[in-house]
Amino acid sequence: MTNSNKVLKLGLPKGSLQDSTLDLFAHAGFHFSVQSRSYFPSIDDDELEAILIRAQEMAHYVQLGAFDVGLTGKDWIIETDADVVEVADLVYSKASMRPVRWVLAVPESSPVKTVKDLEGKHIATEVVNITKKYLAANGVNASVEFSWGATEVKPPDLADAIVEVTETGSSLRANKLRIVETILESNTKLIANRQSWEDPWKREKIESMALLLQGAINAQGKVGLKMNAPKSALEKITSIIPALRQPTVSHLANDQWVALEVIVTEKIVRKLIPELKRAGAEGIFEYDINKLID
């Protein structure tokens, strides 16, 4: 039996996440190329077909089976109330895909202190369903209107409050808005169609993809360190190195010395190297890595 005509359909988010998503896939070993104006990125894998589609619609189409697997935010899975398998969380370290919050915000000078103060008010948002559920859960009656964008500019003239997505809050502050409450935290997820998930061939391919995407994310901000150490200092050096996993210690020709190799977070290197040096390590050097699968 051959899998030669089996194909996995992959939905990729078009728009602001597109470049960072394709970049992540490239680090994971999947090199898509996108022709200008085309929605069908090509890749040298006959078992994979990719389509670019808006993140807002992804979960809907994965549920319907139009795609076997796709990337979108937890927010849009909830907003569209889609029934899909959530395979993996993909929390990028780059600005464009780090966890985001949907917040309830009002003008700085507004008397509104909690969601309770919105009774009878008018709220503009791109996530109408999430907002309505949140109001209902808090026993508040308020009208919710779909906003096509530029939502931050609407209060106070075009709305009393908004529910808007934010990473750092700086766009809200720039528009003189105050965050009242956080309604939802969201991050990118790899989701799968329920039926595709039951197909062993598809499931293995989806799981491999998840493993590699997480390996690529995992390697961001990590570096390799290598050094030589006298055997006598080995215990001390090992105790200094953060215990993600034990360092690889290999024998050397000179049997009084060993070579150590370890993958660490780049941010701690500036504290770690001086300590290693003081503990007796020599020939310490740092190098970059692309993927890291623990």
Next chain:
Amino acid sequence: MTNSNKVLKLGLPKGSLQDSTLDLFAHAGFHFSVQSRSYFPSIDDDELEAILIRAQEMAHYVQLGAFDVGLTGKDWIIETDADVVEVADLVYSKASMRPVRWVLAVPESSPVKTVKDLEGKHIATEVVNITKKYLAANGVNASVEFSWGATEVKPPDLADAIVEVTETGSSLRANKLRIVETILESNTKLIANRQSWEDPWKREKIESMALLLQGAINAQGKVGLKMNAPKSALEKITSIIPALRQPTVSHLANDQWVALEVIVTEKIVRKLIPELKRAGAEGIFEYDINKLID
């Protein structure tokens, strides 16, 4: 009585039309400057306040009186069923704002020949109301689903047909779609709130704005031509020049000669100049103009 605290609120379309709109206003003499991330362009006119808002929502907010005047497409006025005064058509000659068409399109290989063939089918579009009305007017029952974007990529898997906006059709062709029918032609319009239109001060300001915007559009693709001509050739030369308006003919020191000045479409200059030269004109030169109010 002073108008010093009177203000006209102007809605400008945020997004793909923003740059060409601000450019048009600059040619008309209104020089806005937009700070990064701000939705409130500034201008050195205390009687004018501008806000950037999505074109889709403009007519709605002009109707409500949130803005006195705004720019948006005829399509979104119809889609939102807004009751506003249509002050002027603004048909740009630049790609971004020339008249556009909303068309019904299907895959090249689809058997659909007219809207009648869509009975029971599934249609994706950003203009749900326009599409529903068009189907109703043609006695067709079909489901219409809102599309967040990338609509061209949906047939045949995610929709049977789409209603999408196009200028040249090239994006549709690139996605192997065939135009079935044109549903609506649209262009940018200057619209006003009904109550603002009844206020004499606001109306005069809106009408001046319309006059200048049309003057700027009018001047695009126009040039001035100036030449000297013997009086004996004046009749012939005048008959050659297209009759937008009679050329300005001024007397010269040498009374056997006159000077002619005329504004013509730049495209015809390459035919006109050789004819003028043959008819006896001399010292012909061409220059650019910024505004033209007939």
Next chain:
Amino acid sequence: MTNSNKVLKLGLPKGSLQDSTLDLFAHAGFHFSVQSRSYFPSIDDDELEAILIRAQEMAHYVQLGAFDVGLTGKDWIIETDADVVEVADLVYSKASMRPVRWVLAVPESSPVKTVKDLEGKHIATEVVNITKKYLAANGVNASVEFSWGATEVKPPDLADAIVEVTETGSSLRANKLRIVETILESNTKLIANRQSWEDPWKREKIESMALLLQGAINAQGKVGLKMNAPKSALEKITSIIPALRQPTVSHLANDQWVALEVIVTEKIVRKLIPELKRAGAEGIFEYDINKLID
């Protein structure tokens, strides 16, 4: 007698003003070209030699006669106490050369309210002489230290107050500084060596240069307007047009009509055109101009 070996030496300011200065000269009809790394711009005028030199040193070298004529700020003429002829003020409309102010500034939270409060304090500035004179004139004893740059960052740790140049004050605000007093307003000037000014050939050349530079500045923000008008409306139309100078009114073939041409400030055109139209003008068009010598 021939002037063929006469040469006028011109000092041009190197650095932040360089591009806008060369641009101004180009508008005035002097097209310099600067080779990368060279301080000697070339021009197709055998009677002119240009050198790029820092604005701070210009007045000093013009006084010494190293240059016959040069461009620098009024501030540096005063700071270096140079004895030169101030031929013309050159107030650009572009950001880089508009009038600037040297201001006394302190941290927002400083108790200093006037220059009098600086007794015994420490002041950092690039204009040590101007600052010392100002303190002396106000009877204040304070130490003044030359600052190589980044002066705004010095208070409160590295200085109690600074004297710094500013156009809009935004850089001071960004560094949380408050302006206490304005010490000097400055703008670019064309200055000449006293002896060169007495040489008739040099003086005529310098005066022509001043005339053309001012003509180029004068034309910035100005446009030409041309229109046809019925003779009956001429008086009313003339009364509407701002009275810089009377419009040029020429006779036309049709003797019931005249042609008017006038140079006006671009900023008023958006008010003027609707009024002209209402007053009976037709075929109104606007065009750009390069130089304007009244």
Next chain:
Amino acid sequence: MTNSNKVLKLGLPKGSLQDSTLDLFAHAGFHFSVQSRSYFPSIDDDELEAILIRAQEMAHYVQLGAFDVGLTGKDWIIETDADVVEVADLVYSKASMRPVRWVLAVPESSPVKTVKDLEGKHIATEVVNITKKYLAANGVNASVEFSWGATEVKPPDLADAIVEVTETGSSLRANKLRIVETILESNTKLIANRQSWEDPWKREKIESMALLLQGAINAQGKVGLKMNAPKSALEKITSIIPALRQPTVSHLANDQWVALEVIVTEKIVRKLIPELKRAGAEGIFEYDINKLID
């Protein structure tokens, strides 16, 4: 009889001259647009078909009648010994198309002083025929080898001398070569097929094109000047203005004054304006022009 299916085939030079040629045509009123990778620029004139082809081959194909008309250099007409009609010289003022020289050059240290010293030597060049004729005319026997490019680098190792094209000589100097003799001066020409030239419809179209191209070239470096002058100063002012053609003098409302308008070379404006001002002219302004047909 209709000309509706008549077409003029135009050859445009592909490569280094392409952009400046299309720019010239645009100034002349012919706006071509070139798709990436296409050799067939489009234009909104059904009577014109354009093809991009190397300048070296142009004259050959115009002679054969593949094109009715084309642009190429005088050098390539001679090199290919083509029998064509030379309709017009097109001497651009921009670097890329100004007259060029084919020169005989040798290493700075070479003993060669004149072409006579090349007896028995080896010459590399792109213009083999022109070089051979020149040698024959001077009675010199030398071998001539076709060079694919980078010809300046060949002496002394790969050739004793070269015949190469140059504008300013700077590339030759940079390669430490010395010019021995100029063999040919060349500039761009509009050429026509002999048979096409006899067809009245084609000839008129070619002549119009030549008129407009020359009008566009003519306008480069020219500007319009306009001023008011008291009648009493008219004679003096007219005598100051260079006599390309008499200025246009129009009557004004105030019959003691006249308006003058004249097209002059931009380079002389910096001398002319001060003289005009001294002679009594007022309200002098300068404006740009696009085409000038005398």
Next chain:
Amino acid sequence: MTNSNKVLKLGLPKGSLQDSTLDLFAHAGFHFSVQSRSYFPSIDDDELEAILIRAQEMAHYVQLGAFDVGLTGKDWIIETDADVVEVADLVYSKASMRPVRWVLAVPESSPVKTVKDLEGKHIATEVVNITKKYLAANGVNASVEFSWGATEVKPPDLADAIVEVTETGSSLRANKLRIVETILESNTKLIANRQSWEDPWKREKIESMALLLQGAINAQGKVGLKMNAPKSALEKITSIIPALRQPTVSHLANDQWVALEVIVTEKIVRKLIPELKRAGAEGIFEYDINKLID
């Protein structure tokens, strides 16, 4: 005896291959720097002199001994019938230097099916000699004319068929041409002069260069993988890794585990890592390499 005044002369291809060639040399450890307009790249190796020359002429000058060694295509070696030593094939993975084909092409609508159908026809090409030999070998009489470029545009008006170079065929398709036959496959080669090849010092230097260039090419698309594995899983893991060469297996401190290191093709990593993980590997990471010499 010293080699201090020995020099190897290297010809580098000027033009479209220049950047990718210099990039390849940099990856191989030879960092040339090219001054603008200079044909003599500099390098910090006194024993190496480089000259930029057109690829078409390279083999000719290597044969003559003007260069000891050079890079050019197999096509131009054949076209110029040069007698040189072909030291190494350099097949880049980048678009600009991958193997190319010279093909016989005709208009899509042409009746020509094989080279035999070209009897009596007219063929345009840059490789006149290759084309003539191919016709002769097939017993076809046809005229062959040198084309300066833009060859794809010539059929059907300026030629019946062309012989043109292509990588993907897309430029031919864009010009509505159909490939009839492939005449020659070509790739870049390092070639040496026969006499230089016999000089032991030069030969060793050429062979080192070939080794490093191939090492740089070899490393493209390769990555290093490193992982820890339990000894018990070693056999299985080794069997999974493609057998370019056995992985480097080193002992670790914990003698139940070993460290594996292997260089693999980047493209297979996305299949390999999930399998390694399933087989028991841990701490798998990937890193980049610059050169790879097997």
Next chain:
Amino acid sequence: MTNSNKVLKLGLPKGSLQDSTLDLFAHAGFHFSVQSRSYFPSIDDDELEAILIRAQEMAHYVQLGAFDVGLTGKDWIIETDADVVEVADLVYSKASMRPVRWVLAVPESSPVKTVKDLEGKHIATEVVNITKKYLAANGVNASVEFSWGATEVKPPDLADAIVEVTETGSSLRANKLRIVETILESNTKLIANRQSWEDPWKREKIESMALLLQGAINAQGKVGLKMNAPKSALEKITSIIPALRQPTVSHLANDQWVALEVIVTEKIVRKLIPELKRAGAEGIFEYDINKLID
């Protein structure tokens, strides 16, 4: 006892060295981010505060204790006669921070041969104190004037000689100046305030910073080489590798072979690899490193 409120104040050079300095810190593991117009780069280390200040003033403010530690050139330490601890030399390999020379230069045609010939002359320079000391040390009386910049342009008209900084001398040559003598060689230094240096916590932090900055500089132009070798060839291979430090030799599964790893200067790799290959090494590959602490 906690260090939580301890802070090290770091002065960074604003201006031409800023980018390369921040780049060096990033390679050392300190990632600053600079907001436009701000002088206070931020970093994710609560114990570090950075300020951008001109290099000329750095030593002065470090001496005063305004900063604990800073980077500036040896030249400005001497010019300002500052009493600071010189912690480390930081000799970058990038153009902007390599060792520079302050030289005495005169016009090419000047008779000046040594500093002795400057008696009674006029010298312009940015380093007035250094110049005065040098003249005094040589027993020369000459006037020294502060130059604001563009110093190279001053001789011969505005100064007889200059003392100016240069890396390659090319700017001096371009201005037709000749170097007479070198007055001072300078490079970037990490300097510390004397009191801060006595504080153990600050000293350790400064020493760690120095270690990491030197590690980053050290790694520039270095690469890692890894290879397998038969035990029998180990001695020969080890003798070939330059003796910075002994290579790391690890045992392999196959006990006839060993793995070698060594860090070498990239420049010698092109000589080293062919020799290693000939000596029996296999599977040689090269990789990049970020930091290297010996």
